[in-house]
Amino acid sequence: MAFLCLLLPVLVGAQGERPQAPPAASPVPAPTRGPSVTLEGREVQVPVTITSSGPMFGLSPLVDLIGGELTSDESGESISLRIADKDVVIGPGNAIITVGDAIFSLSQPPTQGEGGLQVPVDFLTRTYGDILGYVFEWRPETARLTIARRGERELAVSLDVVHLQGMTTVVLQFPEEPRYQINRSQPGAIVVEMISDRLTPPAPKEIQDPLVQAVAIDPQRVRIQLAPGVQAASYVLENPFRLVFDVHQTSSVDVPTGPAARTEQAPGIRTIVIDPGHGGSETGAIGPSGVPEKELTLQLSRELAAKLGRLGVRVLLTRNDDVVLPHDTRTAIANQNKADLFVSIHLNSSLGSGAYGTETYFLSPQATDSRAARAAVAENAGPAGAGTTGADPAAQDLELILWDLAQSHHMAESQRFANLIQGELNQTLQLRDRGVKQAPFRVLIGATMPAVLVELGFVSNPDEEKKLQDPAYRDQLVEALTRAIARYKSQVEHTPEPAAGGAQPGSAAPAPGQVPGQPAPAAPAPAAPAPSRPPAKVGRPA
Amino acid sequence: MSRRAASFILGFALALLVGAGLWWWLSGRVGLRHVGATAETEVPTGEKVGFNLYFPADGGDLRSEPRELQVTEAPKDRIRKVVEALLAGPKGSGLVRPFPEEVTLGTVQLGKSGIAYVDLRWQDHPDPPPSGSTEEIQRVYSIVDSIVLNVPQASRVVLLWNGTQRETFSGHLDLSRPLGPDRGAAAPAASDTPQ
Numbered sequence: 118m119a120f121l122c123l124l125l126p127v128l129v130g131a132q133g134e135r136p137q138a139p140p141a142a143s144p145v146p147a148p149t150r151g152p153s154v155t156l157e158g159r160e161v162q163v164p165v166t167i168t169s170s171g172p173m174f175g176l177s178p179l180v181d182l183i184g185g186e187l188t189s190d191e192s193g194e195s196i197s198l199r200i201a202d203k204d205v206v207i208g209p210g211n212a213i214i215t216v217g218d219a220i221f222s223l224s225q226p227p228t229q230g231e232g233g234l235q236v237p238v239d240f241l242t243r244t245y246g247d248i249l250g251y252v253f254e255w256r257p258e259t260a261r262l263t264i265a266r267r268g269e270r271e272l273a274v275s276l277d278v279v280h281l282q283g284m285t286t287v288v289l290q291f292p293e294e295p296r297y298q299i300n301r302s303q304p305g306a307i308v309v310e311m312i313s314d315r316l317t318p319p320a321p322k323e324i325q326d327p328l329v330q331a332v333a334i335d336p337q338r339v340r341i342q343l344a345p346g347v348q349a350a351s352y353v354l355e356n357p358f359r360l361v362f363d364v365h366q367t368s369s370v371d372v373p374t375g376p377a378a379r380t381e382q383a384p385g386i387r388t389i390v391i392d393p394g395h396g397g398s399e400t401g402a403i404g405p406s407g408v409p410e411k412e413l414t415l416q417l418s419r420e421l422a423a424k425l426g427r428l429g430v431r432v433l434l435t436r437n438d439d440v441v442l443p444h445d446t447r448t449a450i451a452n453q454n455k456a457d458l459f460v461s462i463h464l465n466s467s468l469g470s471g472a473y474g475t476e477t478y479f480l481s482p483q484a485t486d487s488r489a490a491r492a493a494v495a496e497n498a499g500p501a502g503a504g505t506t507g508a509d510p511a512a513q514d515l516e517l518i519l520w521d522l523a524q525s526h527h528m529a530e531s532q533r534f535a536n537l538i539q540g541e542l543n544q545t546l547q548l549r550d551r552g553v554k555q556a557p558f559r560v561l562i563g564a565t566m567p568a569v570l571v572e573l574g575f576v577s578n579p580d581e582e583k584k585l586q587d588p589a590y591r592d593q594l595v596e597a598l599t600r601a602i603a604r605y606k607s608q609v610e611h612t613p614e615p616a617a618g619g620a621q622p623g624s625a626a627p628a629p630g631q632v633p634g635q636p637a638p639a640a641p642a643p644a645a646p647a648p649s650r651p652p653a654k655v656g657r658p659a
Numbered sequence: 660m661s662r663r664a665a666s667f668i669l670g671f672a673l674a675l676l677v678g679a680g681l682w683w684w685l686s687g688r689v690g691l692r693h694v695g696a697t698a699e700t701e702v703p704t705g706e707k708v709g710f711n712l713y714f715p716a717d718g719g720d721l722r723s724e725p726r727e728l729q730v731t732e733a734p735k736d737r738i739r740k741v742v743e744a745l746l747a748g749p750k751g752s753g754l755v756r757p758f759p760e761e762v763t764l765g766t767v768q769l770g771k772s773g774i775a776y777v778d779l780r781w782q783d784h785p786d787p788p789p790s791g792s793t794e795e796i797q798r799v800y801s802i803v804d805s806i807v808l809n810v811p812q813a814s815r816v817v818l819l820w821n822g823t824q825r826e827t828f829s830g831h832l833d834l835s836r837p838l839g840p841d842r843g844a845a846a847p848a849a850s851d852t853p854q
Binding site: 394395399400401402403410444463464465466467468469470471472476478551556557558559560562570572575576577 | 715716717718719753754755757789790791792793794796797798826827829830831832833835838
């Protein structure tokens with residue numbers, strides 16, 4: 118008895134100390150009057166669910182009221198909302214959303230509820246707020262969401278046009294991020310149109326540039342008139358906010374893409390996710406002079422994203438800032454956006470001396486074991502455990518078989534793509550070829566598309582570290598990667614290949630089943646380009 | 660007090676004294692025997708056995724170095740001795756130690772399924788050293804290959820850092836599941852055959 122008396126408080130204490138799972142977003146009682154939504158002063162009917170993480174609002178009625186187009190794919194894995202010229206991609210149950218090329222993490226994931234998909238306030242702020250200039254204010258004491266249009270802002274804009282190494286860069290700098298959309302519908306011109314903001318134009322500036330004929334700025338828009346035969350890719354830089362256009366001659370690597378080849382069902386490379394390795398407190402390798410890998414990978418990825426614009430593909434960066442990003446989130450971004458290629462950019466280091474050159478990895482088979490497959494199938498069933506997992510063993514087995522088929526297909530395609538990258542990097546730049554290799558790299562696990570990790574040199578090698586800090590050298594690396602992607606794209610889409618700068622497709626390709634870190638001996642034939650999507654999309658890590 | 664009662668008390672006291680002495684003597688004997696038995700098992704009964712240790716090498720590879728280590732038959736003891744020798748560093752040129760000198764070996768476990776659990780410890784360093792992928796491969800597979808290619812009872816290895824299993828050491832290799840050997844990277848040279 119005495120023993121029990123002594124033991125009981127310990128057990129009770131242990132119970133109290135047991136780690137608690139984070140509180141689920143469970144419904145909690147709402148104020149007696151009930152939550153409400155007002156738009157420009159009048160009450161509107163929008164379903165509201167109060168959860169412990171905050172209120173959730175029915176998206177569909179808000180789209181009807183404010184504007185936009187809501188579409189869902191057949192599987193229900195991905196929902197798209199088009200506002201102005203921007204696509205918002207939502208994965209129900211996933212807190213990560215993509216708005217245009219930017220990626221945001223929400224306070225709680227959009228979920229299916231009353232009135233269809235329900236979203237938190239920060240979703241509305243990131244979408245309708247940033248794109249159309251609406252202000253969303255939630256007052257918990259009255260349980261009321263107030264929606265109003267933000268007043269017009271006067272934003273000063275400055276303009277810089279620089280021509281360097283055959284490329285013109287046009288930079289529009291703003292004191293804060295404007296609400297704008299880019300209109301490319303006019304031939305030979307790019308128009309940046311303001312949405313509920315007004316510009317204060319700078320003093321007129323005469324442009325003498327071989328690729329840009331004129332830049333006209335009025336309070337509503339900026340119009341960049343391009344010279345004939347040139348293209349421009351745009352991207353954004355922060356602090357201060359800058360809208361940047363890289364303008365270049367139409368290159369030989371451009372792949373003709375006719376409308377017929379762009380149908381939804383046709384194999385193709387339409388979306389590419391570029392993953393700058395490491396970030397935040399996870400620095401990656403540190404060079405002898407102190408340069409962290411994370412900075413160079415971000416620079417290279419931004420530069421690659423800008424160049425890929427010329428291929429007419431949608432390009433997403435998994436991170437555009439110096440932040441820690443979990444590996445699973447990186448692949449989830451690619452899966453959620455139905456990317457056709459995933460390229461993780463890294464720089465290398467080694468113990469010992471004398472290591473230099475480039476290498477490209479794809480996933481090794483030991484990383485695609487049954488546990489990973491079961492996890493992916495379970496994740497694909499959704500957060501509520503819906504779907505086949507756990508409910509129907511036969512259906513689950515079928516999904517596992519499909520997962521296995523999809524993984525085999527992805528590995529073969531990843532290998533083909535990796536080989537093109539190595540060929541371009543090494544034959545064009547005359548770098549040391551460390552080969553195409555396989556390893557159980559965490560960031561490649563769970564990607565449901567061809568996925569590679571490219572090591573673009575050793576920052577631990579003083580010579581390579583110095584070269585990697587040279588913008589001209591980085592431009593050569595990025596150009597080689599762009600050519601490799603263009604060649605892979607043309608192979609998949611059955612279009613004429615651009616001029617090769619390097620290896621023949623399929624040459625010296627490694628075989629799946631290769632051990633980690635080792636070049637593989639066998640070479641699969643490039644043969645018929647495989648469809649860009651797997652037979653069934655079953656893996657979607659959240 | 661009668662003389663009879665006094666004799667009884669004296670006899671009882673004498674018996675108590677003898678009993679206590681006997682107990683002390685016997686417990687001391689048992690204690691000695693126990694100490695003796697412990698000391699006997701602590702005496703190394705193993706023998707010198709040849710191993711190939713896989714160290715990071717110049718050029719970003721792993722290269723084997725033959726070693727003789729004093730080990731017992733117990734696989735766990737062999738794993739421990741192999742990892743300790745790796746952490747102590749190579750003897751040959753062109754090879755380097757896989758982890759900083761302050762990194763030590765904590766617990767070693769070997770499960771029935773052949774999975775070895777190896778805990779590496781570095782005080783005041785919650786994270787392993789930052790590195791690129793080749794450096795991480797050299798570190799991780801230096802341990803994994805040296806264990807799996809030398810101790811047949813271990814087929815895969817789980818590496819822990821300060822007692823915790825991590826997703827990766829430095830952002831590349833998936834360490835959330837047991838790793839098999841990278842036989843290609845660690846293939847011993849012909850002359851490196853164990854003694």
